Amino acid sequence: MITIISGTNRKNSVSKKIAHIYQSILQDKGQKAEVIYLEDLPADFVTTALYENSGKNELFNPFRELIMQSQKMIFVVPEYNGSFPGVLKAFIDGMQYPHAFRDKKAALVGLSSGVQGAGLALSHLTDIFNYCGMHVLAQKPKLARIEDNLSENKLSKLYHSLLEEQVEKLLIF
Numbered sequence: 001m002i003t004i005i006s007g008t009n010r011k012n013s014v015s016k017k018i019a020h021i022y023q024s025i026l027q028d029k030g031q032k033a034e035v036i037y038l039e040d041l042p043a044d045f046v047t048t049a050l051y052e053n054s055g056k057n058e059l060f061n062p063f064r065e066l067i068m069q070s071q072k073m074i075f076v077v078p079e080y081n082g083s084f085p086g087v088l089k090a091f092i093d094g095m096q097y098p099h100a101f102r103d104k105k106a107a108l109v110g111l112s113s114g115v116q117g118a119g120l121a122l123s124h125l126t127d128i129f130n131y132c133g134m135h136v137l138a139q140k141p142k143l144a145r146i147e148d149n150l151s152e153n154k155l156s157k158l159y160h161s162l163l164e165e166q167v168e169k170l171l172i173f
């Protein structure tokens, strides 16, 4: 099972749009994928679903279950203060260790308003997932200057082709 994670809980996020586009690229290639939007997480999950409360939040548990069932994951990651959003780290910290990620495979997509395309954020996240035993696909599109490359819900031709190339690689990864 493949799951796409839209990596911010910001409402009306660009990440959500990219996650949709990614899902339709997968669908065009005959691959179904679920999408997790971090904005759908219970607002209090940091205080009710982590550490000593792990497994106790019934609204958070379905997200843990979905990640447990996923063999491949795609993380759509916006650049926040030179890294990835804190809510994404809290989400990762709320998953079952070590089986949520160990021996699984991930693909990362970065996006930013600035010129980095979340390159550093993707490196930070790669370190974390490697620590957890998850293999990360080497090809990591960095969608810099995203506002100039996304109109309505359509990516520029170049950025769309970068995602298509990554999907091809992920399917045989």
Ligand SMILES: Cc1cc2nc3c(=O)[nH]c(=O)nc-3n(C[C@H](O)[C@H](O)[C@H](O)COP(=O)(O)O)c2cc1C
Pocket (backbone or CB within 6 Å): 008, 010, 012, 013, 014, 015, 016, 078, 079, 080, 081, 082, 083, 111, 112, 113, 114, 115, 116, 146
């Ligand atoms: C809290 C926060 C921090 C940000 N930090 C950066 C940054 O360090 N570099 C950058 O290029 N853009 C930064 N941005 C802009 C986002 O990368 C850009 O708006 C992106 O489209 C946001 O994705 P989202 O719509 O999925 O939240 C930041 C945005 C937010 C909300």
